[in-house]
Amino acid sequence: MPVxxxxxxLADGTAMPLIGFGTSSLKGRxxxxxxxxxxxxxxxxxxxxxxxxxxxxxxxxxxxxGIDPEQVLVTTKIAGGDQGRGTTERGLRESLRRLGLExxxxxxIHWPNPSRGLALETWRELIExxxxxxxxxxxxxxxxxxxxxxxxxxxxxxxxxxxIQLSPALPRHSSVxxxxxxxxxxxxxxxxxxxxxxxxxxAVQKVAAKRGVSAAQVCLRWAVDQGIVAIPKASSxxxxxxxxxxxxxxxxxxxxxxxxxxxLGEERAWDSREHEEW
Numbered sequence: 001m002p003v004x005x006x007x008x009x010l011a012d013g014t015a016m017p018l019i020g021f022g023t024s025s026l027k028g029r030x031x032x033x034x035x036x037x038x039x040x041x042x043x044x045x046x047x048x049x050x051x052x053x054x055x056x057x058x059x060x061x062x063x064x065x066g067i068d069p070e071q072v073l074v075t076t077k078i079a080g081g082d083q084g085r086g087t088t089e090r091g092l093r094e095s096l097r098r099l100g101l102e103x104x105x106x107x108x109i110h111w112p113n114p115s116r117g118l119a120l121e122t123w124r125e126l127i128e129x130x131x132x133x134x135x136x137x138x139x140x141x142x143x144x145x146x147x148x149x150x151x152x153x154x155x156x157x158x159x160x161x162x163x164i165q166l167s168p169a170l171p172r173h174s175s176v177x178x179x180x181x182x183x184x185x186x187x188x189x190x191x192x193x194x195x196x197x198x199x200x201x202x203a204v205q206k207v208a209a210k211r212g213v214s215a216a217q218v219c220l221r222w223a224v225d226q227g228i229v230a231i232p233k234a235s236s237x238x239x240x241x242x243x244x245x246x247x248x249x250x251x252x253x254x255x256x257x258x259x260x261x262x263x264l265g266e267e268r269a270w271d272s273r274e275h276e277e278w
Contacts, residue, residue, distance in 0.1 A: 008227050010137060011183045014137065016073070017043075017229070018228070018229050018230065019043070019231075020075075021043040021233075021240075023048050023052065024047075024049070028057060030235075031054055032058075034240075035061035036065050038061075039062070039065040039072065042244055044073055046058060047075045048074065048077075049079070050077060051080075055076060055095055058074065060100075062101075074101065074104045074105050074106075075106040075107070077110035079277075079278065080276060081278045082094075083121070083122040084116075084118045085121050086125075088121075088126060089134075092107055092126075095107075103134050104134075106139060106160070107130075107135040107137075108138070109139075110277060111272060111277045112273075113276040114147075114273060115276060119151070120154050123157075127155060139161030139162060140161070141189075142163070142270070142272045142275075143159070143272060144175070145175060148182070152182070161185045161187050162175070162179055162184050164188065167190055167219055168222055168260075169201070169264050170190075176226070188223055188230045188231065191219055191231065191232055201262045216242065217243070217249055220243060221249045222251060
């Protein structure tokens with residue numbers, strides 16, 4: 001990689017960058033340009049989803065970047081409307097068509113959507129699609145520990161990744177502990193806590209001033225230090241580069257205690273027993 005990105009490993013030993021690039025708000029030509037810039041900056045893990053409506057832009061960015069597509073680790077997700085037997089395969093194949101790829105690095109179930117009762121059926125089909133070579137790895141997004149356990153108990157196959165809402169404001173201690181126990185990689189969406197106005201918190205600002213870095217860099221270093229994959233979003237080249245520039249940042253125990261003080265509690269995270277997306 002052009003820059004020194006810290007890595008973690010999936011359960012089978014496959015390397016995965018601890019900093020990836022989130023694309024949920026990047027669409028069209030401007031989105032394609034931002035994603036291309038991110039690839040040139042050194043990002044190699046790129047997160048998208050059918051629900052984001054930007055898989056075509058992600059695929060175009062990979063093609064125009066001049067970077068070997070085999071070096072770009074693309075994550076996509078099965079939308080709520082594509083859950084179920086047969087429709088899961090259709091959804092993934094449509095994602096691959098829009099991306100212009102024969103396979104992706106990682107496919108996740110986007111939300112459990114318990115009112116439909118199709119998460120387990122979808123998980124069984126994802127296992128088959130992995131075995132068929134359409135996706136190298138499989139996991140879930142926004143699943144609670146008990147929802148993960150249901151998949152594991154029924155199939156004997158543990159999701160390799162669970163992508164959840166997580167930041168210093170929402171550290172999700174119980175989920176992270178469960179993931180570690182089961183060998184699941186924790187991936188953080190919203191790692192900069194934009195919804196929680198994390199950058200405005202005095203504790204975060206104090207740590208950032210002490211270290212001479214941005215609030216975003218503090219939040220990302222906090223995640224990386226725990227072995228949590230973070231996928232920040234940024235459209236400007238300067239912010240993209242800054243979010244990757246973590247090697248010289250070191251948090252001490254005092255910093256971590258300050259960051260612990262901004263924890264808003266588990267109840268402030270979106271609850272996938274109730275919140276559903278299609």
